[in-house]
Amino acid sequence: MIFADTARTEAMLDDMTEKLRESLGDQLESSAMIGIHTGGVDVASALHKRLGLSAPLGMLSISFYRDDFSRIGLHPTVGATDLPQNLEDRTVILVDDVLYSGRTVRAALNEIFDYGRPARVLLACLVERSGHELPIRADVAGASVDLGPNQQIKLQTDPLMLHLEGEPT
Amino acid sequence: MNPTDQASAQQAFEQIQLNRDGKLKHFLTTEGLDRDTLTHILETAESFMGASDQGLKKVPLLRGRTVANLFFENSTRTRTTFELAAKRLSADVLNIDIQRSATAKGESLLDTLNNLQAMLCDMFVVRHAESGAAHFVAQHVAPHVSVINAGDGRHAHPTQAMLDMFTIRRFKGDFRQLSVAIVGDIVHSRVARSQIHALKILGVPDIRAVGPTTLVPQELQEMGVSVYRDLASGLADVDVVIMLRLQNERMSGALLPSTGEYFRQYGLDNRRLKYAKPDAIVMHPGPTNRGVEIDGAVADGAQSVILKQVTYGIAVRMAVMSIAMGNTAAGEQP
Numbered sequence A: 001m002i003f004a005d006t007a008r009t010e011a012m013l014d015d016m017t018e019k020l021r022e023s024l025g026d027q028l029e030s031s032a033m034i035g036i037h038t039g040g041v042d043v044a045s046a047l048h049k050r051l052g053l054s055a056p057l058g059m060l061s062i063s064f065y066r067d068d069f070s071r072i073g074l075h076p077t078v079g080a081t082d083l084p085q086n087l088e089d090r091t092v093i094l095v096d097d098v099l100y101s102g103r104t105v106r107a108a109l110n111e112i113f114d115y116g117r118p119a120r121v122l123l124a125c126l127v128e129r130s131g132h133e134l135p136i137r138a139d140v141a142g143a144s145v146d147l148g149p150n151q152q153i154k155l156q157t158d159p160l161m162l163h164l165e166g167e168p169t
Numbered sequence B: 001m002n003p004t005d006q007a008s009a010q011q012a013f014e015q016i017q018l019n020r021d022g023k024l025k026h027f028l029t030t031e032g033l034d035r036d037t038l039t040h041i042l043e044t045a046e047s048f049m050g051a052s053d054q055g056l057k058k059v060p061l062l063r064g065r066t067v068a069n070l071f072f073e074n075s076t077r078t079r080t081t082f083e084l085a086a087k088r089l090s091a092d093v094l095n096i097d098i099q100r101s102a103t104a105k106g107e108s109l110l111d112t113l114n115n116l117q118a119m120l121c122d123m124f125v126v127r128h129a130e131s132g133a134a135h136f137v138a139q140h141v142a143p144h145v146s147v148i149n150a151g152d153g154r155h156a157h158p159t160q161a162m163l164d165m166f167t168i169r170r171f172k173g174d175f176r177q178l179s180v181a182i183v184g185d186i187v188h189s190r191v192a193r194s195q196i197h198a199l200k201i202l203g204v205p206d207i208r209a210v211g212p213t214t215l216v217p218q219e220l221q222e223m224g225v226s227v228y229r230d231l232a233s234g235l236a237d238v239d240v241v242i243m244l245r246l247q248n249e250r251m252s253g254a255l256l257p258s259t260g261e262y263f264r265q266y267g268l269d270n271r272r273l274k275y276a277k278p279d280a281i282v283m284h285p286g287p288t289n290r291g292v293e294i295d296g297a298v299a300d301g302a303q304s305v306i307l308k309q310v311t312y313g314i315a316v317r318m319a320v321m322s323i324a325m326g327n328t329a330a331g332e333q334p
Helices: A006-030 A039-051 A103-115 B003-016 B035-053 B076-088 B109-118 B133-140 B158-172 B190-201 B218-223 B248-252 B259-266 B306-331
Strands: A002-004 A032-036 A058-060 A091-099 A120-129 A140-145 A152-156 A161-165 B066-071 B092-097 B123-128 B146-152 B179-183 B206-210 B226-228 B240-243 B281-283
Touching (some): A006 A039, A032 A039, A032 A103, A039 A152, A103 A120, B003 B133, B123 B133, B123 B306, B158 B240, B158 B306, B179 B190, B190 B206, B190 B218, B281 B306
Parallel strands (some): A091 A120, A120 A140, B066 B092, B123 B146, B179 B240, B240 B281
Antiparallel strands (some): A152 A161
């Protein structure tokens, strides 16, 4: 079923854009925006465009930083890490589509710090949902929602919209 | 060995490489693997290249794991690139100097293996002059241990073949459009065998073997390659030229008249390279014998990608090690 249609998703992105402008102020222009493959990159491109950032969008593939290697082996690698800017002492806006357990963000943070030491990292997610397993929260979220462990939010691209799959238990 | 035994021995080679989900657990030969498995290796290597191009040399995938390099046969480059690959995956690496180890004092290979396993090694990288050595090791290791073949006798050298495939893909793209010529001592070459299998699996339609009858017997056609006796026709319009090292010991074995005579007939110089497509790449697994199979001007020339092969070898070995180790660990889960 549809969680947010295209108009609603666009409105959430507009809302996130405003919140990012507010919280970053004049630091915004010098910030580096990084999307996590794959959904995070789609959300980040939309935000990047809205904010009119001049620095190119960075992309992060976390395949080599996941914490489930010993349990399920190497994931098929999706996309490649491409960070066009030096992250040293910069404000980083880290973007993902859905914040759930927090494990993806943990992996992304470890990877980011292998590239440099940012001054500050902000987390922006289109949807923050219940089920956190780590002390990681979004600084900016388009929506927050309580969902059961069998429910999943899926991002559809072109046009951007969100689907809700699975049954609440 | 009769043909049936040979076929079943080959099947055993292919089967032991995979875990119960059909995923690569040991990497012993390219033969018998499917296109998806090889493509997964190439794509993972591409991601490691991407990370290293970004200035990230080390990733934490194999942190806390121990890789033992067991080189019963010397090879500085292969051992070094395996060592670097393991270190860039954050593994701990042991280089066992076999010449000085207990094996030289009469300890059996199995005793050596058991001792290393008792030290909680997770991966063995094995190079040995006997065909089937890595396979023998894979048969005897504990279930949590993964084995990578770094060259066994005349049988296989699968990571070399995969780094060659990676090089071809980077420079030439779609395998299904390519003509590839392998020149030189193919019959004795584990590299060539592994390359031919990999090229076939990846869908290269035109694979050529070029050399004299003693080094390129007509029977090679059974592997699905076309046999050529002279460079002019063998290299005509190919996209990729792979030169193989002419091993000195072949000279004494009456297989060839002399190195000078060999270079006159099969050595690659700039004049002969013109038989190939103008943008053809020249590859060599190294070490090169300049003036024997390849002219220095070609080895150092604009079409040579020989040093790129070395660089790519690290990323490809990182890919193979992390895929195999991951599937071995995952296969251990209940």
